[in-house]
Amino acid sequence: MDHETNAKHSVLERMLLDASAEPIGLPLSLLEDITNGFSxxxxxxxxxxxxxxxxxxRNVTIAVKKLSKTLDIHEKQFNEEVSCLMKxxxxxxxxxLGYCSDTQGKMVDFEGKLVMADVRQRLLCFEYLPRGSLDKYITGSSCVLKWRECYQIIKEICEGLHYLHVERRIVHLDLKPTNILLDCNMVPKIADFGLSRRFCEKQSQILTAEVKGTLGYMAPEFVNSGQITFKSDIYSLGIIITEILTRQKGYRDVEDVLDIWKNRLQQESQRDIHLEQVRVCAEIAIECADYNPAKRPVTKHIINRLDETESTSRSTETSGSTSSVAQAEKESSEQHQWIPKVPGETSDETVEWRWAQF
Known part of the structure; x- marks a missing residue:
C-alpha cells in the first residue's frame, strides 16, 4: 500500500467516528485494496x-459502489450525483463518505488495431448498513415486520424525503424499497441518487426527454411527458407505503388494508390504536399515488397527519390510564369505607368491613 493510500485509509476510518466530517476524494488504489480488487x-x-x-x-466496514458502464457515464451526471450526495x-x-474519479490511458484492441483509450473509473463510498434494503422485509410470507417497525419506517422515510425536498430541493426520482437501506436498529435511510435532480430556489418543475427509473414507482406524468416535480417522489412514496402495508403495489380501499392488519394485530395490547395508525397510513398511500399530481400531498402535510395520529393515540392511552386509575381508586375507597356502628348493633359489622378489605 503506497503512502497516499495508507494516509487515506486512516482518514476514512476517522471519518466514520466523526459524524461532522465532510466527504473526500479517495484514490482508486485504496478502494481496490479494501475490496480485495473488487472481488x-x-x-x-x-x-x-x-x-x-x-x-x-482495519476496524470498520464501508460500502463501495462501482459504477458499471463507465465508458457511457456522462461526466455531468456523475458530478450531479456527487453534488446531491454531498449536500x-x-x-x-x-x-x-467519499468519491473516486479516476481516468487512465490504456492500450485496447479496436478493429484489429491497438489504440490508446481513456478508461474511466467512477466510484462512490457510503456507510455500511448491515440489514440491507427494505424490499427484503416486505416481500414473501416469511418476512413480516411488526406494526411498530412498519410505522416507524414509514414515518422516517417521510422525514428523509421532506428533508430532501424542503431543505435541499432535491427530487430523488428513483425512490423504491431496494433504495431504502436499514441500519442495525431498523432505521431507514434513502440511498442511490444516480437519477436525482436539484431544483433552483424558485424552480418547481423540469421537463426531460430522458425518462429513467423503475416502472411501477415512476409517476404517470413523468413516464408520459417527462415532467419532473417534487410530486414525482410523492407518487413513489405512496407505492412504497402500500407495499409495506400489503406487500403489493395497490389495493382497492382502506378497509381491505384494515382487514389484513386486524388479523395480524389480534394479540396486540394496543390493537385499536395501531389499527387507527394503519388506517391513516393507508389513506396517505392512496392520496400519494393519485394519478393527478395536484391532488398528492406534500411531505409536511403527511408528517403532520402522522404526528396528529400519534398525539391522538397518546391522549387515548393517557385517558384510558387515568380512567383506570380513577376507577381503581373509587373501588378501593368503597371497599375500605367504614360504616359507623349504630348503638345496639352487634360487632358483625366489623367483621364484614374487615372482609371487604381483602
Whole structure:
C-alpha cells in the first residue's frame, strides 16, 4: 500500500467516528485494496448501473459502489450525483463518505488495431448498513415486520424525503424499497441518487426527454411527458407505503388494508390504536399515488397527519390510564369505607368491613 493510500485509509476510518466530517476524494488504489480488487466474494449488491462491494478497513466496514458502464457515464451526471450526495446530510439519508474519479490511458484492441483509450473509473463510498434494503422485509410470507417497525419506517422515510425536498430541493426520482437501506436498529435511510435532480430556489418543475427509473414507482406524468416535480417522489412514496402495508403495489380501499392488519394485530395490547395508525397510513398511500399530481400531498402535510395520529393515540392511552386509575381508586375507597356502628348493633359489622378489605 503506497503512502497516499495508507494516509487515506486512516482518514476514512476517522471519518466514520466523526459524524461532522465532510466527504473526500479517495484514490482508486485504496478502494481496490479494501475490496480485495473488487472481488466477487466482496460483492453485496448490484443493479443496472452499478455493483456494490463491501470495503473492509482495519476496524470498520464501508460500502463501495462501482459504477458499471463507465465508458457511457456522462461526466455531468456523475458530478450531479456527487453534488446531491454531498449536500444531503440527515439521519434518514445514507451517509456519503467519499468519491473516486479516476481516468487512465490504456492500450485496447479496436478493429484489429491497438489504440490508446481513456478508461474511466467512477466510484462512490457510503456507510455500511448491515440489514440491507427494505424490499427484503416486505416481500414473501416469511418476512413480516411488526406494526411498530412498519410505522416507524414509514414515518422516517417521510422525514428523509421532506428533508430532501424542503431543505435541499432535491427530487430523488428513483425512490423504491431496494433504495431504502436499514441500519442495525431498523432505521431507514434513502440511498442511490444516480437519477436525482436539484431544483433552483424558485424552480418547481423540469421537463426531460430522458425518462429513467423503475416502472411501477415512476409517476404517470413523468413516464408520459417527462415532467419532473417534487410530486414525482410523492407518487413513489405512496407505492412504497402500500407495499409495506400489503406487500403489493395497490389495493382497492382502506378497509381491505384494515382487514389484513386486524388479523395480524389480534394479540396486540394496543390493537385499536395501531389499527387507527394503519388506517391513516393507508389513506396517505392512496392520496400519494393519485394519478393527478395536484391532488398528492406534500411531505409536511403527511408528517403532520402522522404526528396528529400519534398525539391522538397518546391522549387515548393517557385517558384510558387515568380512567383506570380513577376507577381503581373509587373501588378501593368503597371497599375500605367504614360504616359507623349504630348503638345496639352487634360487632358483625366489623367483621364484614374487615372482609371487604381483602
Amino acid at each position: 466477487h466474494d466482496r460483492q453485496i449488491g448490484s443493479g443496472g448501473f452499478a455493483v456494490v462491494y463491501k470495503g473492509i478497513l 444531503a446530510k440527515h439521519k434518514n439519508i445514507v451517509r456519503f
